[in-house]
Amino acid sequence: MKISTPTYFIRLLFTLLIISAMALGCGGRPSLTNMPAKELLDLGIKEYENRKYLNAIELFQTVVYNHPGNSVVDTAQYHLALAYLGNKDYEVAAVEFNRLALNYPSSAYFENAIFMRAVSYYEGTPKHYGLDQSELVVAIKQLEDFLIDFPESHLIADAQNYLKAANSRLAYKYYKSAVVYRHIGAYRAAKKYYQIVIDDYTNSEYTANAVFEYAEMDFSIGNYAEAHTAFENFLIIFPEHELAQEAKKKATEASFKSGLSAFNKGEMDSAKEKFESFIKEYPNDDRVSSAKKYLSLIADKQSMLSQDQHAES
Numbered sequence: 127m128k129i130s131t132p133t134y135f136i137r138l139l140f141t142l143l144i145i146s147a148m149a150l151g152c153g154g155r156p157s158l159t160n161m162p163a164k165e166l167l168d169l170g171i172k173e174y175e176n177r178k179y180l181n182a183i184e185l186f187q188t189v190v191y192n193h194p195g196n197s198v199v200d201t202a203q204y205h206l207a208l209a210y211l212g213n214k215d216y217e218v219a220a221v222e223f224n225r226l227a228l229n230y231p232s233s234a235y236f237e238n239a240i241f242m243r244a245v246s247y248y249e250g251t252p253k254h255y256g257l258d259q260s261e262l263v264v265a266i267k268q269l270e271d272f273l274i275d276f277p278e279s280h281l282i283a284d285a286q287n288y289l290k291a292a293n294s295r296l297a298y299k300y301y302k303s304a305v306v307y308r309h310i311g312a313y314r315a316a317k318k319y320y321q322i323v324i325d326d327y328t329n330s331e332y333t334a335n336a337v338f339e340y341a342e343m344d345f346s347i348g349n350y351a352e353a354h355t356a357f358e359n360f361l362i363i364f365p366e367h368e369l370a371q372e373a374k375k376k377a378t379e380a381s382f383k384s385g386l387s388a389f390n391k392g393e394m395d396s397a398k399e400k401f402e403s404f405i406k407e408y409p410n411d412d413r414v415s416s417a418k419k420y421l422s423l424i425a426d427k428q429s430m431l432s433q434d435q436h437a438e439s
Contacts, residue, residue, distance in 0.1 A: 163193035167202050179213035200233035216250030241281045244268035255299040266292045297327035334364045350384035382413045398424045
């Protein structure tokens with residue numbers, strides 16, 4: 127079919143308009159490679175502030191890779207790391223913060239990057255204590271180093287707070303491990319983890335419970351002398367703790383039972399020493415009269431033993 131000339135030109139014009147519209151739609155934003163570094167940076171920061179992290183990452187990467195000698199490249203590198211952090215890509219964020227520290231040690235963002243690298247490791251650690259906490263250990267080491275290397279930093283308070291939170295999370299991990307082992311009767315393993323909390327996380331919120339439960343475990347398996355010492359130590363260190371009254375009660379009972387245990391084993395000298403110590407330390411306890419009776423029995427036994435030895439000689 128033959129098409130008339132006016133109709134042909136109308137159709138051609140219509141086709142060209144469609145193609146032009148498609149071209150404009152596909153290329154609404156200028157090519158990133160042709161944009162100035164500062165313009166890319168400003169656009170990236172705007173996208174970052176609007177929480178459009180993937181867009182921001184693309185823009186910051188363009189600055190870093192296409193404008194390596196530009197004066198704003200360290201700013202772009204820092205914000206690239208922040209964008210990854212905002213997108214919860216913690217492992218990549220740590221790498222990018224570290225890259226700034228290595229490649230731009232004179233940058234105004236150097237100190238912040240060192241701190242934020244530790245934050246990335248902290249945030250990237252699984253929250254459940256039963257999962258791998260190795261990155262939390264890395265975060266703690268980096269935060270400790272930060273406090274030493276930048277004692278005048280405006281980020282000191284933040285670093286201390288993160289360090290306290292990180293140590294608390296690790297303390298909880300070891301404390302819960304101790305509790306689990308204790309409940310299944312694996313006392314040696316339980317003691318090991320309680321001791322880690324006591325020795326390495328002295329200021330954590332779990333230390334008092336670890337000290338008390340360590341002592342309680344010794345008491346439950348008949349290590350009364352050790353339990354008595356541990357409960358007394360608890361009272362010295364945590365006199366105002368909610369478990370203080372229970373610790374005092376347990377310490378008194380452990381002291382008496384340590385004497386009784388030695389007596390039942392026939393260890394009269396040890397029993398005598400322990401009962402005398404009990405009477406001296408807890409003179410108003412109801413069991414003082416019983417302790418005195420045991421001391422009388424011990425004296426009789428030792429007297430009889432002495433007479434038998436004389437008779438034999």
